[in-house]
Amino acid sequence: MRTILFILTVLYCLPFATKGQSAKLEWASQMKGSSFDVCQAIALDAAGNVYATGYFSTTTDFDPGPGVFNLHSLNAEDIFLAKYNPDGKLVWAKSIGDFRYQAGYSITLDAAGNIYITGIFFGSLDFDPGPGVTTLSSAGNEDVFISKFTNDGDLIWAKKIGGASNDFSNAIVLDKTGNIYICGYFDGTSDFDPGTGVYNMTSAGSTDIYICKFTNNGNFVWAKQVGGPSSESAYSIGLDAQNNVYATGFFWGTVDFDPGPGVHDLVSNGFGDGFILKLNNGGNFIKAARLGGDSRTRCTYLKMDNSNALFVTGYFDGDTDFDPGSGTQILHSPVGDEDVFVAKYDLNLDLVWVQHITGPSFQRSFALDADADGNVYATGHYNGSADFDPGPGTHILTASNDPDIFVLKLNASGAFQWVAQGTGNFYGSGYALKLDQQNNIYVAGTFEGTKDFDPGPDEYKLTSAGESEIFIEKLRQCANAAVTRDLTVNACTSYTLNGRTYSSSGDYINILLNERGCDSIITNLHLTINRPGSTQQVNICQGQSYFAGGRPQTRTGIYYDTLRTAAGCDSIRITDLTVQPAPKPNLGPDRNLCKGQNIVLDPGLFDSYLWQDNSNQAVYTVSSPGTYRVTVTNQYNCSATARVVIHKLVSPPANFLPPDQSLCSGNVLKISLPGYRSWAWNTGATASSIEIITAGMYYVTVTDPDNCTGSDSIIVTKADCIPIGIPNAFTPNNDGRNDVFRPSQNIEVNSYQLQVFNRNGQLLFQSNDISKGWDGRYKDQPLDPGTYVYQVTILDANSRLHQYKGNIMLIR
Template sequence: MKIAFIIFLTFFYMGYAHTQNADFEWAIANGGSFIDVSMDNHTDLNGNVYTSGYFYTTVDFDPDIAVLNLTSNGDEDIFIQKLDANGSLLWARSFGGTGDDRGANIVTDQLGSVYISGTFNNTMDADPGPNVFNLISNGYSDFFILKLDLNGDFVWAKSFGGLSAEYYINMDVDAGGNLYLSGSYRDSLDFDPSNAVYQLQANGNTDVFVQKLDTFGNFVWAKSIGGAEADLNNGISTDNYGNAYLTGSYRNTVDFNPGNGVFNLTSSGIDDVYLLKLNHTGDFEWANSFGNVNNESGRAIHVNDSGFIFLAGTFQNTIDLDPSGGISNVVSNGGNDVFVVKIDTSGAFEWGKSFGGTMYESCSQIISNPAGELYIVGSFLGTINFNQTNSISNFTSNGYNDIYILKLGSLGDFQWAKTIGGPHQDAMSSVSLDLSQDLYFSGNYQNTVDLNPDTGILNFTVNGYTDFFVLKLDQCIVNYTTDTIIACENYTWMDGVTYNTSNDTATHILTNVEGCDSVVTLNLTILYGNSSMDTIVACDNYTWMDGITYSSNNTTATHVLTNISGCDSVVTLNLTVLNSSAATEVISACGPYMWIDGITYAASNNTATYTLPNAVGCDSVISLDLTIDNVNTMTSLSGITITALGTGTYQWLDCNKGYAVIVGANAQTYTPIENGDYAVELSNSNCVDTSACIQITGLGVNDNFSINDIHIFPNPTNGKINVTLSEHHLVSRVFLINIAGEVIQNLWIDSEHLNIDLEALTPGLYFLSFETLNAGRLTYKIVKE
C-alpha cells in the first residue's frame, strides 16, 4: 500500500483557543532497491506539493496502484515529483548523468514555474523530456539550476562551478521570479552561467557565496564572504523587497561586507552563528552573530511577509541568543540542542527559545504562517522536551534518530509537537505550507516506520536501504474575525447573551467550512434612544406629529421618531388646549357708526365679525349687533306753526340766541310769538338731533292794521277775556298760545266779538295771535292771574 487516509472525527469545544492541533491526513512513500532521498519540498498556489531529491536504480514514483517507474542513468539521479493536495501523482521527472547528481532545493514562482537546484559532476542532460540539454561540470561537482513549467517540461538550465568541489546549494525566489542562490565554495569560481565571466576568489578553506539570477537564468550579481577558515552557508530567504538573508557558521574573523567597506565579526569559539542581510542589489545592510566556545551553527532561516526573520540552529552548553547587545541566555540539556531566534528587519533581537534532550538534536527547516506561528522540523535521539517551561512535552525516540515536528506560537511559546520514527535512522528534510495552512513534510526513513504521528498507525516498510516519504497534516488554523455591530439600546449576539452596553472583548467560537475554529470577537457599539416632552399650548384643537387632531388636554400620547444615532426618540405629548371665545357687541347708534373693524356702517348690521386675541391668547370672535336709530329732524311749516315730523321728545330752540332753550316749548309743534329762527331738538331713545332752523317773519304790529282795531279786556284776567274786532273780516283765525309756543286754542272769527275762557289755564303769560289777511300775524300778551 502506497497511500493511506485515516478517517477521524474532530470535536470542537466552545471557548477561546489560540491554536489547534494538526491532524494526519495522508502519507505516501516511494523507493527502490537502494538509496532514495528527499531533500526538499514546496507547495504552489494551487495546493500541489513538489518534492525533489535523488534516487538510485529504479523507483516507482506513483504512490497509487498505477506504476510510473523512473531509472537513474548513473549512480544517483535527480527526481522531481508533483502530487496534488490529496496525494495523487500529477507527474514525476528525473534527469542525470553517469555520476552522482543530487537535487538540493525546489521552489515555485507565482506563475507555477518550478526551479530545482543541486550539484552534478561530469556531463548531465538537464532536460527531463525527450530532448537533450547537456551540462558539463568544470570540476568534481558543479552547481546547476533547472527551470520547468507547471507541467514538468523543460524551460532552461544553467550551471556554474570551479575546479574544486562545491557544496550544498540553497535557493529562494522573490516576487518578481528572481532567483537567489547561496552555498559554499573553494578556490575560485565563475558565477556567470553565460559565456561571460564573473570570477570570485575564496579567502580561506571555504567561503560563502550569494548569487542572483533573473527569471530567465541570466546573471545579475554575485557576492562572496569569508575569512581564512571554513565558513559555511546553510540557508537563504528573501523578503518582499528582494532583500536576502543568509545564515550558517563562521570561524575566527570574517568581513561580512562583500563590498568595499569592512564589517568584521569574530567568533567566540570554534564556530559561531551568523545572520547577514544584503539588499536586492547585493549591497551590505547589516550582519549579526552569536555563539560560545563550542560549535554553533545556523541551520535554517525564514523571513515572513512582515519582514521578521526566524533563525533556527544548533548549540552546546550556554549561549546568548541576543546578537544586539542584550542578554538572552539558553542552556542545552545535552549534546546539541536547537535554538530558535526572532529578529526584526533591522537586526534587532525580538526573542529566543531553545529545546532539546540529553543527546543530539538537529533542525532541517523553519517556516511561519501568516499569524507568525512557527513550524520547525528535524531529528532527535533519546528523550527530548519540546516545552522548556515544563515537562509535559517529553518524547523518546524509537530508534537511532527519530523525526520531530514542532509548532511554536508567535512569541515562541509551545503549541504542540509530534514525532515519527522507527528502529533505525529517520530524517525530516523539509516542511511547507499551502494557502489553507495545511502542512506538507518530506523526509527519509529506514526499515519500518509509522508515518501517522497521531494515535492511528500507518506503517511503511522500506523497499531498499532508504526510501523517501511525503506526509500531509490537515491543520485547523483558527480564523479570527471581528463582528462589528451598531445597535440601539441592547443587542443579543450569536452567543445568546444580550448586551446592554458597548463591548469589544466578548468572543464566540464557530466552526468554519474547514471544520476548524472560527473565533469571532464582538465589536459592539450600543447607541441609545432618548425621550422628550413636546409641550404645546393650542387653541381649540391641535394636529400633532402623529397625525391625530386633539380637541382636549393630553399628556399620554406618544410618537416614535429616529434620533441622530438612528435609535428611537420617544416623544410624549403635553398638550394644553385653550378655548377661543365669542361675544356679540350690541350697539345702538343715532347715525352712521365706525366699528372696531374700521368700517363705518350707515345701517343696522348683525352679520359683521371681528377677531381679537382673548385673555388666553386664543381668538375672540366679536359679532356686531348694530341698531342705527335715525332721528327724523324734518319739520313742516304751516303759517307760523312749525311741526316736527319725527317722533320722540321735543325741545324747541331759538337759533338766534345760540340755540337757547325755549322754556316750555316741548310739543311737537311750535308757534313763535315773534319773528326769528327756530329749530327743534328731537330726542328718540338715546339719540338726540336738531332740525334745521326755520325762519319766521311777519309777527308784530302792521302799519295797515291799527292797534285800536283790536280791543282785549280785561287784561290781566282771572277767567275770561273779551275781544272786539272792528274789522273782523280782515282776521281769519285767532290762536291762544302758551309760553312754550303751543297752540292751546284755535278760534275762527265770524263776528266782531269773541269771548275766550282762560279759567282752566295755569296762571301765567299767554299770547293771542291774530292771523290777518293784510298784516300778517299780530300777537298780544295775555296775563292770567
C-alpha cells in the same frame, strides 16, 4: 452494575481542561526504492499541488499509489523532480543523471507555476529529462546548477556556475519580478557568470560563502562572496518586502561579512558559529549578526513571515548567545550533544525571542515555515527523549531507537502549541516543511525501517524496502480545543471506553474524535484490572519497562500488586522482574572515505551481528559511500542498533604547495597551509606554516579532516636580486602613508643619486641623500596626478655602477 454507575458519576463530575490546536494526519506517501533516497526540498502552488526534489539511487517507484512509475539512476545518486496533487497522488516525475553523483537541494515556483531547482552535479550531464539534450559540464569536481522547468516538468533552460574545485548550492528564492537568488559555498576559483562572460571569485580559505542574483532567464546580475581563512557556508536565503537579501549558515574563525570594500569582521569562538547576513538588492552590505558560543552552532534555515519578522532555526551545543546585540540570551546544551533552537528577529537583526528544544542526546532542525498569524513550524529529527515545550511546562517525546521525525508548532510569542512525532525502529528525519493557504502542513524527508506517520492514537505505518526512502506527508490542524479529563477505574476483567477495550492494568490515553477527525474528548485513563493471584518470571532489557507494583518498573526486583475492588475482585500478582543489560554498539561518527582506503567498522564484542546487507560478521569493511547499520545481540538476547553514514569519497591532498620559487638573500618565504589536521615537514616542524630563509627542497605530508594524507614539495632557489626596491606609485596626501617616493636599498653604497622628470624631460627633483625622497612638488607647488619618470644611479661598495629607470604614478 453499582461499580459502573459509580465510574460514570466520577467521569462527569471531573473538571474539564482545554488543549490547543493539534495536528492530524491527512495522508502520508512513500517512494519505494532499493537503496538510498532523500527528499531535500518541496514547494506548493496555490492549488495545493506538491513539487519535490532531492536524489535517489538505483530504481525508485515515485508513484505512492497502487500504480508503478519507476525512475532508474545509472549508478550513483541522480536528481529527481516530481509533482503530486493535493491528495498526494502522482502527477508526473522526472529524473536527471548519469553514472556520477548529482542532487537537487532546493526548489521554488514563480507566479506562472514554472519550477526552479538548484543543486550540484559532476561531469557532463543532460539536464533535459525529455527527448531533447541540454548538456552542462562541470569544470572540476561538483559544480552548481540552476534549472527552470514548465509546470509539466519540461525543461526551459539550465545554467551552471563553478570552478575546478568543489561548489555547492543549498537554497534558491525568487523575488516578485522573478529574479533568482541562490546561496551556498565554493572552494578555489569559480566563475559565477553562467553566460559567455566571466565573473571569477576566489575563496580566501577552504570554502567561502557566495550569494548570487540572476534574471528570470538565468542571466548573471551580481555575485558576492564572504569568507575567511577557514570554512564557511550559507544554508538558506530569503527576501523581505523591499527585496533585501538575507542569508544564514555557519563560519569559522575571523570572517569579513562585508562583500564590498568595507570591513565587518565577525569572530567565532568555538567550532563554528551561526550567522545572519543582510544585503540590499544590489548585494551591498547592510548588517551581519553572529549567533554562537563556546562550541558549535549551525543555522540551517530562515523564513520571513507576512509581518517581515525573520525566523531562524538550527542546532547547537555548549553555551550559545543568540542575541547578536549588546545584550545576551544564552542557551545551554551539553557539549557533544545537540539541541534545537528556533529564534525570531526583526529586520534590524535584533532578537525578539529564542526557544530551546532540549534532551540528553541530539536533536536537529532543518526547515521551518510561518503562517499569517506569526505561528512558526519546524521539522527535523531527535534522539532519545526530548522536551519539546520550551516554556515552564514539559512535553516529552521519546525515540524508540534511532532518531525519529518531529513537527513542532510555536505561536508568535514562541510558546509551545503542539508537536507531532513520526515513530519507528530506525532513522527518520524531516528535511522540508511548507504550509498551504489553509495552514495544512506538508513535510518531506527520508526514513528507514518502519515508521508510524500518524501522530494520534491510530497508526499509519510505512516500511522502507531500501536503506532509506523518501516520504511526504500532509497534516491538518484542528482549531477547536479538545476537552481533557482524568478517569480512574477499577475493574475485575476488562474495561471498554469509546469502543476501545482495555484488558490489563495501566495508564492509557483514550481519544474520541469528532466528525472532522480531530480530538474531541481526551481521557487520561488510569485502569487497574483485579485478577486472581499469580506469579510470573519476567526478563526485560535495559531501557525497557514493565508494569508491576502499580507502575512501570525499570529495575530488577520482586513486585507485588494486591488489590481489592468495590466489586469484590481480589487480586495478588507477584512479578519477579530481571533487567538485563542492553548492548551498546558504536560505529563512530558519520564521516567521509578517503579514495584508495577502507574503513573497518567494529561495533564491539557481542554474541551476534546483523548488518544492513544481512551479513553477520563481527566487523565490516567499507570501501564505498553509503549508510551502514548493524544490529547486535548480547548473551541476554537484548539487541541494539548502530548506524553510520559514509558520505562520499574524497581525494587525498595533492598539489597544495605553491610552485617552485626563488628567494633573495635576507628575505623570508612564508608558506601557510590552513585547513588540515596535521603537518609533517622535512625540517621537523609540525605547524601549519613554516618560514624559509635558505635555498633547498622542502616537502610536507599533511592529513586532512577526512584523515586522508598527501605529500607535496617545493624547490627554493637563491635569486640574483637587485640591490634596491623601487615603488611604482605613491599618494602625497599628507595622511602619513606613502606620502614620499623614495627607493630603498639593501646594500652599502659609495654614492647615490635620485632624479625625477616629467614626460617632457624636465628635471623636477634631484637628491644625492638616500634618506630623502620626492614629495610630488615642483618649486613648492603640488603637481597634478599622472605618470612621471625616475632615474636612480648607485655606485656600490665594490665600485660597481647600478642605474635604474622607470615610471612612477602620482596619485591624489
